Each structure stands twice: as structure tokens, then as C-alpha cells.
Amino acid sequence: MQNYFNYFTEIEERFQQRRGSLLMLSTLDWALIETWREAGVPLEAVLRGIDNAFDKHDAKALRSSGRARKVNGLAWCAQSVMEAVEQAMEASIGAAPTKENVESGFETERIAKYLEENAATIEVATLNAPADTAASDVAARLRSLALGLRTEPTHSLEELDRTLSVLEEKLFAALMTAAPEDELIALREQAGKMQAVQIKQVQQQFLQKRMLEARRLPRLSLFYMSHE
Numbered sequence: 001m002q003n004y005f006n007y008f009t010e011i012e013e014r015f016q017q018r019r020g021s022l023l024m025l026s027t028l029d030w031a032l033i034e035t036w037r038e039a040g041v042p043l044e045a046v047l048r049g050i051d052n053a054f055d056k057h058d059a060k061a062l063r064s065s066g067r068a069r070k071v072n073g074l075a076w077c078a079q080s081v082m083e084a085v086e087q088a089m090e091a092s093i094g095a096a097p098t099k100e101n102v103e104s105g106f107e108t109e110r111i112a113k114y115l116e117e118n119a120a121t122i123e124v125a126t127l128n129a130p131a132d133t134a135a136s137d138v139a140a141r142l143r144s145l146a147l148g149l150r151t152e153p154t155h156s157l158e159e160l161d162r163t164l165s166v167l168e169e170k171l172f173a174a175l176m177t178a179a180p181e182d183e184l185i186a187l188r189e190q191a192g193k194m195q196a197v198q199i200k201q202v203q204q205q206f207l208q209k210r211m212l213e214a215r216r217l218p219r220l221s222l223f224y225m226s227h228e
Helices: 002-019 027-038 043-063 074-093 099-103 108-123 131-151 157-178 181-192 200-214
Strands: none
Touching: 002 027, 002 043, 002 074, 027 074, 043 074, 074 157, 108 131, 108 157, 131 157, 157 200, 181 200
């Protein structure tokens, strides 16, 4: 619980420190932090992303002759945070298994089992057409990737995670197509309440999370893999 609390408070404190004022985080900001935490995004990557975003903002302000606009929401740092996450992955997992990868929980067998568990979860889900066909294709691809990892353990994990992101997008697109109209209206109404800051990315994450949870489907990225 202490670690859970620290994740939120340290992000809030770093954002306030870099902004230069004690702006209270909004409900949207807290939802974004929760999304990062659930995805397993390291605290260090979030803090680095916030710093990078404000470094760019401050540098731009120095070059500008006019008054720089204040940053009014954590979502403004979202893209920078994801870039920091990608850089951390590139630095830690590389292209081949290493002692560092094993210690960080990214060893081949753990990843292969994670892919197969997600495939099994998808296979038993009850979905409408055309989502059922897309889900079957995704599950088959996950099993193929797991087999490929075991036969060729030097496969790039960075490339693998890009593939998983594409598969998740494919599955989500099929879910959107198959979803009843009233469900889509209700979800977009909820997402619409998040207006006021740069939130397109957060809205998309919200929609994906709710639709997958409603159908008991897993997230596919390696960031959601348990390291316990």
C-alpha cells in the first residue's frame, strides 16, 4: 500500500515542482497515473518523462519573445512519458536475452507463458462477430509468437512488444465494430466528461480498458506481464 501511495504522490510532487506551483491534479490526471501504474510503467520512467516534457517546454519558453503558456494538466506530459518508457525498454531488454533481462523478469519462458495465458483467455471469451474471428486470429498469433520465442530465444523483445501492440489494436478495432450502439454511446459519454486538456490519448486508453474488461480480455503488451 505504501508503494501504491508513493507512486501517485511522487508523480504529483514532481509535476508540481516542475510546473512551479501547487496545482492540484484533476480526476483525469489521477486516472492517467492509474493507467500507468496498472500497465507497470516504472516510476522512474514517468518522472523522467515529466522532466523531459518540462525541459522542452522551458527551452521553448526561453526562445519565445512572448509569455509562455502554463502547463495545466499531467496529460500534457503523456507522450513524453511513453517515449521515456520506450527508451527504458530499449536500454533494459535489448535484442537478446541477457543476465539483466532474466533478473528483470523478461526471460524467454516467462514471456512465452504470458503469451499463451493471454491466448487461452481470449479463446474462451464470448464475443460477437466480427470480434470473434479477430480474437481467434489474435489468439493463434500469440501462440505462434510463444512457440517462436522458445525456438528462437534471441528474438527482439522490443519488436515483440510492437507486434503485441498491433494485435491489441486489431482486437480493439474488431470490438468497436461488434459493440452494440448503446454501449458505444455510454462509453463515449463517460469519456467525453474528460474534456478540457490534451486527452485524446487518455480517452483512447479509457475506451480500450473498459471494452476489454467488459469482455474479460487481457492487455497484451509486455508492460502488463506480472513479474512476481
